Amino acid sequence: MTAAVTEPVARTVRRRTALRWAVAAEWTKLVSLRSTWYLLLGALALTGLVASATGVLTHDPGASPGDPAVVAELNGTCLVLASLAMLAVTGEQATGGAATALLCVPDRVRLLTAKALTLGAAVCATGLACALLGAVCGALALARSTFDAAATAGQLLAVAVHAALLGTLTLGLAAVVRRSAGTVTALFGLLFLVPVALDPVPGGETAVDLLPGGASEAWLLGGNGTLERPGGLLALLVWALGALLAAAVVTRRRDA
Amino acid sequence: MLTLRGLTKRYGEKTAVDDLTLDVAPGKVTGFLGPNGAGKSTTMRLITGLDRPTSGSALVQGRPYARLDRPLRTVGALLDARAAHPRRTAYRHLLAMARSNGIPARRVPEVLEAVGLADVADKRAGSFSLGMSQRLGIAAALLGDPAVLLLDEPVNGLDPDGVRWVRTFLRSLADEGRTVFLSSHLMSELELTADRVVVIGRGRLLADGTVADVVAAGTRRTVRVRGPEPGGLRLLADRLAEAGAEVDWTGPNALAVAGTSAERVGDLAHRAHVRLHELRAEEASLEEAYLRLTSDSVEYAQTGGAVPDRAAAGEAEVVR
Numbered sequence: 001m002t003a004a005v006t007e008p009v010a011r012t013v014r015r016r017t018a019l020r021w022a023v024a025a026e027w028t029k030l031v032s033l034r035s036t037w038y039l040l041l042g043a044l045a046l047t048g049l050v051a052s053a054t055g056v057l058t059h060d061p062g063a064s065p066g067d068p069a070v071v072a073e074l075n076g077t078c079l080v081l082a083s084l085a086m087l088a089v090t091g092e093q094a095t096g097g098a099a100t101a102l103l104c105v106p107d108r109v110r111l112l113t114a115k116a117l118t119l120g121a122a123v124c125a126t127g128l129a130c131a132l133l134g135a136v137c138g139a140l141a142l143a144r145s146t147f148d149a150a151a152t153a154g155q156l157l158a159v160a161v162h163a164a165l166l167g168t169l170t171l172g173l174a175a176v177v178r179r180s181a182g183t184v185t186a187l188f189g190l191l192f193l194v195p196v197a198l199d200p201v202p203g204g205e206t207a208v209d210l211l212p213g214g215a216s217e218a219w220l221l222g223g224n225g226t227l228e229r230p231g232g233l234l235a236l237l238v239w240a241l242g243a244l245l246a247a248a249v250v251t252r253r254r255d256a
Numbered sequence: 257m258l259t260l261r262g263l264t265k266r267y268g269e270k271t272a273v274d275d276l277t278l279d280v281a282p283g284k285v286t287g288f289l290g291p292n293g294a295g296k297s298t299t300m301r302l303i304t305g306l307d308r309p310t311s312g313s314a315l316v317q318g319r320p321y322a323r324l325d326r327p328l329r330t331v332g333a334l335l336d337a338r339a340a341h342p343r344r345t346a347y348r349h350l351l352a353m354a355r356s357n358g359i360p361a362r363r364v365p366e367v368l369e370a371v372g373l374a375d376v377a378d379k380r381a382g383s384f385s386l387g388m389s390q391r392l393g394i395a396a397a398l399l400g401d402p403a404v405l406l407l408d409e410p411v412n413g414l415d416p417d418g419v420r421w422v423r424t425f426l427r428s429l430a431d432e433g434r435t436v437f438l439s440s441h442l443m444s445e446l447e448l449t450a451d452r453v454v455v456i457g458r459g460r461l462l463a464d465g466t467v468a469d470v471v472a473a474g475t476r477r478t479v480r481v482r483g484p485e486p487g488g489l490r491l492l493a494d495r496l497a498e499a500g501a502e503v504d505w506t507g508p509n510a511l512a513v514a515g516t517s518a519e520r521v522g523d524l525a526h527r528a529h530v531r532l533h534e535l536r537a538e539e540a541s542l543e544e545a546y547l548r549l550t551s552d553s554v555e556y557a558q559t560g561g562a563v564p565d566r567a568a569a570g571e572a573e574v575v576r
Contacts, residue, residue: 014325017358025356032348033341096339099306100349100396103333104356106305106322255307 015110022105022114026088029097030122035087043080043130047072051134055141063145066155069134070220073159077130078166078216079187084126085119085167086183089174099256108251112175116244119171120164127163131156158220165236169212172243176250212239257282257435258303258404262312265298265459272298274459275312280437282403285430287450288439291550295459296439297335300408304333316404328357332397333406337389337413339396342382346373346392349381350399359400367395372421386413394422405429407438411445423449443543453542457550471545479518480536481511481525488530495524510534 030036051068058067092098105111135156139145173190174183191213198204198211208214209226218224218232227235258280265273273295280286290296301307303314305321316324316331324330340349350364368374371391376384381392390413397405405426411419426449430436440446446453446467453470455463463470483489486508493503493511501516513521518537525532 018325021356021358025352028348028352028355029341029344032344032352034343091341095341096336097341099335100339100353101356102306103304103335104328104353106324106327256301 018105018107019110019114022110023118025101025104026114026118027122030088030118033087033091035091036084039080039084039087040126043077043084043126044133046080047077047130047134048137050075050077051137052141055138058142059144061144061146063142064152064155065135065139065142065145065147066131066152068138068141069131069159070155072134073127073131073162074216074220077127077134077159078163081123081126081130081163082167082170082187083184085123085171086174086180086187088115088119089171090178090180090183093178094180102256109248112244112248112251115175116168116171120168123167124160124164128156128160130163131159134159155220161233162216162220162236165240166212166216168240169236169243172240172245172247175247176243210235212236215239257317258437259315259318260299260303260312261315263299263302263309263314264311265295265302265307266310271459273302273309276456276459276461277312278454278461278464280435280454281452282435283430283433284451285426285436285438285449287446287453288437288456289441289443289446289453289546290439290456290462291441294456294550296456297408298459299456300333300335300406300439303406304331304335306335326357326359326400328353328359328400328402330400330402331404331406332400332402334390334393334397334410335406335408337386337393339393340381340389343380345378345380346384346395347377349392350396353396354399357400363399363401367398370398371395387415387418390414391418394425402434404435405437407436409440410438411440411442419445443541443546447542455546455549462549463545467542470549471540471542473545473549477514477517477540478538479513479516479521480506480534480538481513481521481532482507482509482534483525483530483532484509485531488528491528492521492525492530495528496521499524 047069050072054068054071092101101111102108105114135152139147170183170187173186177183177186190211195208195211195213198207201207206226209218209224214224215227215232215235218227219229219236220232222229223232258278260276260278263273263276264271276299288296288299298307302309303316303321313320321327321331340346344352346368347364350367351361354361354364365374365377368377371394373388373391373395376388381389384392390410394407394410397407407426411422414422423445426436426438430451438449450467452465453463453467454461455470463473465473481489481492489509489511493505496503496513496516499516499520502514504512506512518535522532522535525535
């Protein structure tokens with residue numbers, strides 16, 4: 001009887017431990033590549049540049065110092081951080097590392113979960129750091145602005161959450177596509193090409209608003225024609241989880 | 257302990273592994289032999305769950321690899337020498353692997369020391385030669401102190417010193433009671449290392465037994481006969497054929513006789529008063545047995561479908 005009760009518990013504990021180990025391994029892999037640090041520097045540099053330029057070009061006394069940070073996130077930073085998430089998958093696929101990762105963690109869903117947790121957290125933290133830098137640059141560059149601590153903090157957190165969700169979406173895409181070039185193409189298609197193609201179609205505008213690009217604007221800028229801010233967050237969540245689910249289904253079926 | 261039952265893998269039309277049933281026992285070095293494209297690597301990938309079998313099963317210590325909680329503690333696998341990200345250092349590569357299975361970090365310098373890579377631990381894996389990459393792969397396989405070792409062509413690219421090291425090392429691992437399963441196309445290597453040899457060709461099991469068994473099964477012991485009188489040899493050939501032996505003329509004055517012993521050929525020649533200049537029982541080698549076994553399997557395949565360039569592969573191996 002005791003065995004019957006404790007066995008599922010023991011299994012759950014084992015699974016959690018195994019996931020923790022898998023996350024530790026992903027973290028070790030992430031920080032032991034120079035490309036990671038180059039991308040982080042790149043993300044910070046790009047944010048500083050775009051936020052400063054935005055600050056200089058904005059002449060709105062009601063502007064928040066967080067605004068340039070948001071503009072930077074939407075116009076480049078998110079893509080640099082997404083490529084960090086992508087490389088965690090495609091960098092392994094391009095070398096012998098993918099087989100090694102599966103030898104260590106043969107449960108494909110566990111491996112994918114570990115990658116999503118690690119990269120999601122790393123990109124979220126980096127996104128927050130970028131947002132902070134962007135706000136500082138923005139505050140320095142804006143001739144006149146209105147600083148509200150709560151509103152600005154909210155904007156910075158929104159940037160961090162956005163970076164994490166777009167990174168997760170990219171990670172899922174990368175796990176399905178497996179190649180950097182293909183993943184970049186798919187991501188650009190989803191963000192920039194599909195909206196252009198859908199625009200002239202009847203009802204296309206609503207569809208465009210629901211795509212990751214439209215949802216990002218809703219979440220970060222406070223709504224588009226279809227979605228309010230919470231709706232934007234929800235749509236981004238659905239996209240990110242949907243990409244992970246697709247990746248889970250595909251990688252479970254596919255030979256490594 | 258490895259248990260393969262009816263293991264089959266098809267890629268579209270091509271059958272890479274065909275109904276392979278096999279037990280690989282602990283405490284022994286088991287060699288896995290076959291020409292290029294015979295299905296050795298695919299079998300290794302099926303055992304470690306990298307590829308899914310079309311049918312059949314592969315169990316490690318009675319469980320599928322994917323169900324092992326800490327697979328590195330049960331199975332150490334060297335499947336591809338270039339298994340590390342080229343821009344990661346050897347130390348970090350192994351550290352990430354160790355962390356993934358809850359293996360203490362102090363194990364990493366231990367295995368690097370064991371394979372002789374301690375001095376280059378902080379060099380990137382991409383800067384390693386093939387031989388160093390093989391050593392790194394062996395270090396990775398040893399990380400979890402596993403009961404089962406799967407090694408796909410581990411001596412590829414190693415210098416003679418490294419080959420000797422791997423040989424004694426695998427021997428000692430098997431003597432500790434571990435299951436050692438290594439593939440190779442170097443017959444001489446397996447002849448020295450393996451207690452047991454499994455030969456596959458075109459995905460099918462061709463032979464399975466001790467090196468001596470496989471040699472005996474794969475080669476017909478041939479007796480070479482040479483004499484100065486073609487007439488006498490013709491007479492001897494007739495007598496041998498009557499006695500049930502197979503006789504081939506290998507030259508105007510030379511015979512190759514199968515299915516009998518040198519003693520019997522000598523007795524018959526004596527009785528028929530045939531002068532002989534040479535009477536020699538040929539020593540069969542694993543290489544001969546292997547070439548014979550695999551050429552048969554390819555002849556079988558030729559009637560069925562695509563034919564790999566096995567003649568070229570065979571030559572390459574002989575040249576080695």
